[in-house]
Amino acid sequence: MTTHRTIIVGGGLAGLSAAHTLLENGKKVLLLDKKPSLGGNSVKASSGINGAGTEAQHELNINDTIEAFSSDTTTSAGALARPALITALTSNSAPAISWLTSQLGIDLSVVSRLGGHSVARTHRDKSGAPGWAITSALMKKLAAAAAENASVEIVKNARVMRLLEDAGRVIGVEYETVDGKVEEHGDVIIATGGYAADFSAGGLLATHRPDLLPLSTTNGDHATGDGHRLVSSLSRPAALCDLDQVQVHPTGFVDPANVDAKTKFLAAEALRGVGGLIIDREGNRFVNEVDRRDVVTERMEAIIREGRGPVRLVLNKEAAGEIKSHCDFYVSKGLMKLFNNAKEFSESSGIALDNLTATFTQHTQFASGKGEDPFGKPIFHNANYSIDEPIHVASITPVVHYTMGGISVDAAARALDVAGNPIPGLYAAGEVIGGVHGQNRLAGSSLLEAVVFGRLAGQAAVGSV
Incomplete structure (x- = not known):
């Protein structure tokens, strides 16, 4: 010993x-x-x-x-x-x-x-x-x-x-x-x-998931698979498993000041957990916001391929209030913007106010039991969206997040x-x-x-x- x-x-x-x-x-x-x-x-x-x-x-x-x-x-x-x-x-x-x-x-x-x-x-x-x-x-x-x-x-x-x-x-x-x-x-x-920041040629992502190389990451530059290489270099190497299983998180912030940044801030899943909605360029929902990450990511990627981006995350007054410290930080970084009402957001984004009204009204009705959510949302938290109340909005995109x-x-x-x-x-x-x-x-x-x-x-x- x-x-x-x-x-x-x-x-x-x-x-x-x-x-x-x-x-x-x-x-x-x-x-x-x-x-x-x-x-x-x-x-x-x-x-x-x-x-x-x-x-x-x-x-x-x-x-x-x-x-x-x-x-x-x-x-x-x-x-x-x-x-x-x-x-x-x-x-x-x-x-x-x-x-x-x-x-x-x-x-x-x-x-x-x-x-x-x-x-x-x-x-x-x-x-x-x-x-x-x-x-x-x-x-x-x-x-x-x-x-x-x-x-x-x-x-x-x-x-x-x-x-x-x-x-x-x-x-x-x-x-x-x-x-x-x-x-x-x-x-x-x-x-x-x-190794979610290992974008190097011949690196772990390039070897096992080259399809993800065009994406940005939420990881710091230290996450380059050092430990994996150390144990693989032993005369009796450790086994590595599931290296092609890389989680792409659906909600990375798109910074208006640096849209193409390779490292992006994560829009915490808690933002959706408190009641945030995900909408396409026309203001329509297209997914159960509290589904698993892989499911939400798949739907977002499909929407973007169809030309229905940008995709945005919207929080009503109650949702933003429940996670106020997050929202205040994101706003201070320029990643999220506070609008006084849906009309103000409509004028800024070009999304028709009628579309936003329909989306907010329908979501509120589904939450109250008046109709079934077409995307199978099982829980509705802070679900009442009004076009007359303040909303927080951010552009989001899938990002390499976890290996x-x-x-x-x-x-x-x-x-x-x-x-x-x-x-x-x-x-x-x-x-x-x-x-x-x-x-x-x-x-x-x-x-x-x-x-x-x-x-x-x-x-x-x-x-x-």
Whole structure:
């Protein structure tokens, strides 16, 4: 049994969760991140974190079960569903949220129902920035621990060049900083994120999904598949799975000041969860706004191909009020515009006011039970749209958002070789792993995957350090 520190590669939510889990068990940690600051994509997540059977749900009289969450996740995953990984994700969801709220004091008291979920189970804080609230809390606590004792060291601007190995076991890493190369020995947890910003020639997207190269991404420039390459370069390489499964999010903001920007802000799914509508260039709805991401994306892409774009997202006064902090931020960035009424929007966009009136009236009627929504919308939240009240509007487009494929792991977050056997000394967590979401990830399950598998990786590594 080695006495070396556990090495965590990647300082997003998965890596941070693993680090805290190791520290809670009295172990030593070295956390490496190639960027000058921690957080990764986790800090940008804006819809929330899923949990079934949580205290917040109980207080809001929301009846939910692990079985229901597992069923929704399995349906979303489709033919690539892996029951053991789905069970690991869903059965640990309530404990994960309890850990965040009780041990770290994070507010996750707001619960909403988003696309693909049968009940409300996506938790967020009242400020409306759950990714930042969760990840920054873990960053601050880890930084404080690093300042107080030698049990944890954080090294930024540190690029891991290769994994060290001996007789089929991973025994450490070689990393590079401005001061040169360093070798560190210990078990390794890979938490480097996905490859949704890897647009390079010969990169993972170009190799597995070249059709997506023309799209923009919501990811930071760190998400280039570093961890995938590290584990693939071992003499006993880790298996990679589902690399062609890349989630295209339906709602990326089109910035009027930079329409062709390769990196776009995400229009949070919560905007649709609170009652936002999606309309085409004529002001007509064409989809169930709270359907799964893959379904909404497919319909939007069809509308755009048919020449019915641009596609816009519209929120009424009540919807915008419920998610005010998001809307205020988007307006400040010039990504969303507030109109005093539908007539003002009609004059600005060229959409006939009669069309907007019909769309708003019909949606309101469907919500009240007067007729059946032709797109099968099952829930209507903040559903009463009036042409006389203020509305928030933004142009949106599909964007590369999340990579479901990655390193094959078991339910304990141990990295697996091509024969399905755990590779001693190697663990993985967060978006870098594959197989958890199958063909489609549900909204709210990225933060959950990071916390759950980060903690599982940390717990698994505890037994060997």
